[in-house]
Amino acid sequence: MRTTILSIFIFIVSFQQTFSQAIEVIEPYHIRTIQFRGTSAQSQLPIIQLGQRLQLSFDDINGDESDYYYKIDHYNFDWTPTDLSKGEYLDGFDDVRIETYENSFNALQLYSNYFFTIPNRETRGLKKSGNYLLTILDDDRNVVFTRKFMVIERVLSVAVEIKRARDIRKIDEQQVVQFTVNSPELLLINPKQNVKTMVMQNSNLKTAIVDLVPQYTIGSELIYRYDQEAAFEGGNEFLFFDNKDIRSATNGVRRVQLNDLYENFLYTDVDRSTRPYTFAPDINGNFLVRNLYAENQDIEAEYVVMHFNLQYFEDLGDKELHIYGNFNNWTIDETTFMRYNKESDSYQNARLFKQGFYNYKYVLVNRDGSIEQGPISGNFWQTENDYTVLVYYRAPGSRFDRLLGEGIGNSTTINNN
Known part of the structure; x- marks a missing residue:
């Protein structure tokens, strides 16, 4: 059953790539710990202003100092390619070899850590706002993996409010994002047609809401007061582990074992859907590489086999159970699959993670x-989540969608007014 579901999922991704051009290539097994960030300290979907820095790093656990290259493409709001030539949105050039890399030091798992920033000597900057796709290629120009990011011009202001659902059946489970777009200086012509919005929970592009149009206009403001159309499941606070000290058990790590690599066994997790909500601080699905005794985290952090164990007694039917987070860009694949163990009557997974x-x-x-x-995990209206609203605009006669506004909200300010 697992193979069937993944095969169908791969077909759906291929279908999307063919017809919507929203190309997102999942990295192969030997590429690990992709950290992609703009101004944030943690790796998450980068949303940067024109002129700000973009950083990408990743590990190749083959450790053979392969040659990798990157290229950058500009996309519309719906991730179809724009008509712009490379020189119109790129200052300098791409298809450049990644020259900066270091080999691991004092680690059991050999790996090479590749990293680069934009702007750099060859790619001096990006000249247009909007959606972008960064593609990493190997020496034969085969695509290794891709990552999406956004570049913004802050022309519009976006005020965001988080509400409880009005539907009494969902009031304890959902969080609703309502927002107002203010454009005091730029006239937004035919906003129902030309203004596009994207609403994200915890910077997860895969669950974004993208089909909202303004309900009405007051002066220079566009008002979005949707309920179910802009509702997200509240979810629950994320679980976590911290193995910055790889050789000792911690709050989350029950047991440590050394074989070819260090192996950490986590405490058994349980079904939280019927338990009362309990606040536990988290970083909303993100991760941070760190080694307590390392001077250079990028090349001295170990790779560890993390063992997950979940007791869940409901019938899955034809569904699968997976671990989920931004550690692999919110991707479901073979490495996240939880297999049933009849002896322990639990679902288990052993996956390679960089220490952190x-x-x-x-x-x-x-x-x-x-x-x-x-x-x-359960769905609770009290759960702390970050929300981001992005606003795009294509003026009549324009050849691409500009990203002109960003609004940020957090459910700690949720209300039911």
């Missing part, structure tokens, strides 16, 4: 690739 602090949760995956976060 990680958030994760357990989710169910349907045959069509859709993800259900509530059945195991």
Whole structure:
């Protein structure tokens, strides 16, 4: 059953790549710990202003000092390619070899850490706002993996409010994002047609809401007061582990074992869907590489086999159970699959992680690739989540969608007014 579901999911991804051009290539097994960030300290979907720095790093556990290259492409709001030539949105050039890399030091797992920033000597900067795709290629120009990011011009202001659902059946489970777009200086012509919005929970592009149009206009403001159309499942606070000290058990690590690599066994997790909500600080699905005794975290942090164990007694039917988080860009694949162990009557997974602090949760995956976060973690209106609203505009006669506004909200300010 697992192979069937993943095969269907791969077909869906291929279909999207063919017809919508939203190309997102999952990295192969030997590429690990991709950290992609703009101004944030943690790796998450970068949203940078024109002129700000973009950083990418990743490990190749083959450790053979392979040659990798990067290229940058500009996309519309719906991730179809724009008509702009490379020189119109790029200052300098791409298709450049990544020249900066270091080999691991004093680690059991050999790996090479590749890293680069933009702007750099060859790629001096980006000249247009909007959606971008960064593609990493190997020496034969085969695509290794891709990552999406956004560049913004702050022309519009966006005020965001988080509400409880009005539907009494969902009031204890959902969080609703309402927002107002103010454009005092730029006239937004035909906003229902030309203004596009994207609403994200915890910077997860895969669950974004993208089909909202302004309900009405007051002066220079566009008002979005949706309920169910802008509702997200509240979810629950993320679980976590921290193995910055690889040789000792910690708050989350029950047992440590040394074989070819260090292996950390986590405490058994349980179904939280029927338990009362309990606040536990998290970093909303993100991760941070760190080694307590390292001077250079990038090359001295160890790779550890992390053992997950979950007791869940509900019938899965034709669904699968996976671990989920930003540690692999919110991706469901073979490495996240939880296998049933008859002897322990639990679901288990052993996955390679670079040493550090990680958030994760357990989710169910349907045959069509859709993800259900509530059945195991639960959905609670009190859960702390970050929300981001992005506003795009294409003026009449323009050839691409400009990203002109960003609004940020957090559910700690949630209300029911």
